[in-house]
Amino acid sequence: xxxxxxxxxxxxxxxxxxxxxxxxxxxxxxxxxxxxxxxxxxxxxxxxxxxxxxxxxxxxxxxxxxxxxxxxxxxxxxxxxxxxxxxxxxxxxxxxxxxxxxxxxxxxxxxxxxxxxxxxxxxxxxxxxxxxxxxxxxxxxxxxxxxxxxxxxxxxxxxxxxxxxxxxxxxxxxxxxxxxxxxxxxxxxxxxxxxxxxxxxxxxxxxxxxxxxxxxxxxxxxxxxxxxxxxxxxxxxxxxxxxxxxxxxxxxxxxxxxxxxxxxxxxx
Amino acid sequence: xxxxxxxxxxxxxxxxxxxxxxxxxxxxxxxxxxxxxxxxxxxxxxxxxxxxxxxxxxxxxxxxxxxxxxxxxxxxxxxxxxxxxxxxxxxxxxxxxxxxxxxxxxxxxxxxxxxxxxxxxxxxxxxxxxxxxxxxxxxxxxxxxxxxxxxxxxxxxxxxxxxxxxxxxxxxxxxxxxxxxxxxxxxxxxxxxxxxxxxxxxxxxxxxxxxxxxxxxxxxxxxxxxxxxxxxxxxxxxxxxxxxxxxxxxxxxxxxxxxxxxxxxxxxxxxxxxxxxxxxxxxxxxxxxx
Numbered sequence: 047x048x049x050x051x052x053x054x055x056x057x058x059x060x061x062x063x064x065x066x067x068x069x070x071x072x073x074x075x076x077x078x079x080x081x082x083x084x085x086x087x088x089x090x091x092x093x094x095x096x097x098x099x100x101x102x103x104x105x106x107x108x109x110x111x112x113x114x115x116x117x118x119x120x121x122x123x124x125x126x127x128x129x130x131x132x133x134x135x136x137x138x139x140x141x142x143x144x145x146x147x148x149x150x151x152x153x154x155x156x157x158x159x160x161x162x163x164x165x166x167x168x169x170x171x172x173x174x175x176x177x178x179x180x181x182x183x184x185x186x187x188x189x190x191x192x193x194x195x196x197x198x199x200x201x202x203x204x205x206x207x208x209x210x211x212x213x214x215x216x217x218x219x220x221x222x223x224x225x226x227x228x229x230x231x232x233x234x235x236x237x238x239x240x241x242x243x244x245x246x247x248x249x250x251x252x253x254x255x256x257x258x259x260x261x262x263x264x265x266x267x268x269x270x271x272x273x274x275x276x277x278x279x280x281x282x283x284x285x286x287x288x289x290x291x292x293x294x295x296x297x298x299x300x301x302x303x304x305x306x307x308x309x310x311x312x313x314x
Numbered sequence: 315x316x317x318x319x320x321x322x323x324x325x326x327x328x329x330x331x332x333x334x335x336x337x338x339x340x341x342x343x344x345x346x347x348x349x350x351x352x353x354x355x356x357x358x359x360x361x362x363x364x365x366x367x368x369x370x371x372x373x374x375x376x377x378x379x380x381x382x383x384x385x386x387x388x389x390x391x392x393x394x395x396x397x398x399x400x401x402x403x404x405x406x407x408x409x410x411x412x413x414x415x416x417x418x419x420x421x422x423x424x425x426x427x428x429x430x431x432x433x434x435x436x437x438x439x440x441x442x443x444x445x446x447x448x449x450x451x452x453x454x455x456x457x458x459x460x461x462x463x464x465x466x467x468x469x470x471x472x473x474x475x476x477x478x479x480x481x482x483x484x485x486x487x488x489x490x491x492x493x494x495x496x497x498x499x500x501x502x503x504x505x506x507x508x509x510x511x512x513x514x515x516x517x518x519x520x521x522x523x524x525x526x527x528x529x530x531x532x533x534x535x536x537x538x539x540x541x542x543x544x545x546x547x548x549x550x551x552x553x554x555x556x557x558x559x560x561x562x563x564x565x566x567x568x569x570x571x572x573x574x575x576x577x578x579x580x581x582x583x584x585x586x587x588x589x590x591x592x593x594x595x596x597x598x599x600x601x602x603x604x
Contacts, residue, residue, distance in 0.1 A: 071441015202423060203417060203419060204421055206381075206384075206386050206417075207414075207415070207417060208383075209385075209386050209410045209411075209423040210384045210385075210386065210410065210411065210413065210414065210415040210437065211411060211435075211438060211486070212412070213409055213411075221423060221425075225423075225425045226423065226425045228425065228426045228427075300423075303466070304425050304426075304466040304467075304468060305424075306425050307466050307468035307469050
């Protein structure tokens with residue numbers, strides 16, 4: 047591709063720039079963000095050097111790693127429970143009698159977590175369990191909605207094919223809606239992780255017991271610490287989130303390669 | 315040259331089939347009947363299941379008939395009976411799993427590799443476990459897909475998928491195999507390869523019925539022992555088998571290079587005229603007022 051056509055391809059609708067032309071938009075975007083950061087908002091957002099310099103203070107005085115430990119523990123338990131619960135609820139949709147229950151769970155998305163946390167505090171044995179319940183309450187309706195959209199998108203032809211093979215109804219669901227769709231389901235769970243991450247700080251604030259980055263963020267804000275520390279903490283949240291997203295993406299591709307061969311035009 | 319043919323025991327019996335979707339007011343099929351028997355082909359010593367083509371235009375009820383024959387749909391009236399297994403004389407009502415279907419999309423399990431798809435079919439076909447791998451390797455070789463064994467269906471071309479889907483049905487050994495529009499979207503070379511494969515399949519088991527559902531008149535006349543012409547009744551009361559064309563009797567079936575025969579050309583023309591409504595009952599008139 048020559049330079050002229052490569053440049054054209056960058057702005058063509060659904061164009062496919064090749065080689066170094068693919069890198070140019072990324073480099074340009076990063077440059078624009080940096081320019082905006084340093085030239086337009088220098089008074090509002092601390093510089094990258096100030097943010098990086100705040101990390102040692104955060105670690106030494108604010109126990110950043112301990113807070114992260116608490117957050118990771120809460121996220122892992124709550125996400126595991128949410129994924130299990132969402133999968134069970136979503137797959138109940140294959141039973142007509144249970145569809146109303148599934149629909150009700152998905153409609154819980156419209157409820158706010160504010161004002162409802164006291165219910166979970168009363169239901170749980172302790173405050174750390176209450177946090178898990180609250181986070182699950184926030185995540186499950188969204189995750190169920192996403193998983194459900196994958197399950198019901200199954201082509202009727204595929205189910206008919208399983209029937210003509212003489213598979214039992216349970217085997218039909220297992221092969222067509224569970225195993226064939228496992229990669230897509232894992233991918234929508236990954237996409238929901240970002241939302242779960244966003245809820246995490248909110249839940250930690252509602253139930254402060256046990257700390258976590260949400261509590262630390264609030265303390266820094268209330269105690270009048272500099273914005274450099276707050277932005278340093280936000281940056282750490284962003285980086286951890288991106289790393290988890292990238293790792294889970296690679297993991298899903300490795301475990302469910304068949305889910306990606308079609309999307310990427312695997313015909314040779 | 316005159317070919318002798320005989321029809322023998324019934325392998326598939328369809329009688330008085332009625333089917334309507336939804337509230338049942340608009341019938342898709344009505345009083346549809348036909349029978350498929352074992353026949354004596356000129357080049358074979360033993361009787362074989364017929365290779366039947368069900369020919370019909372779009373909207374003639376072909377897909378509904380496929381659903382009924384494969385046991386996915388239940389008729390409101392009438393019965394479908396097929397031999398319970400290859401080598402059996404016993405006719406029984408059709409149930410899901412008794413009829414093998416190679417659908418238009420050549421559907422395979424996307425989460426299994428080609429080899430695992432076929433091993434799965436071998437298990438369904440009750441092939442002894444210690445023979446499964448060898449048999450699958452053999453069939454992959456026969457179908458020219460040996461190099462694709464470790465690939466997922468999403469990595470195969472349309473022709474390769476079709477061959478693997480056919481191989482799957484051979485391993486399952488159902489007494490009836492239905493091919494749903496196997497030639498649609500194929501170029502001439504691939505179409506002829508599919509024709510060849512279907513003819514090979516119909517030669518494997520002596521009492522296995524091979525049924526091809528298509529709208530392609532040329533290929534239908536090229537491969538069939540008998541063509542059943544499916545057509546909606548003029549009064550809208552559902553489709554029926556409007557006419558049968560016996561290609562054995564006409565000396566077209568199973569003759570080498572039969573597409574060069576005048577009988578072939580004549581029959582293609584006859585069916586084309588029939589399909590345009592210019593056969594029995596005269597030409598259809600366009601009603602532009604409608």
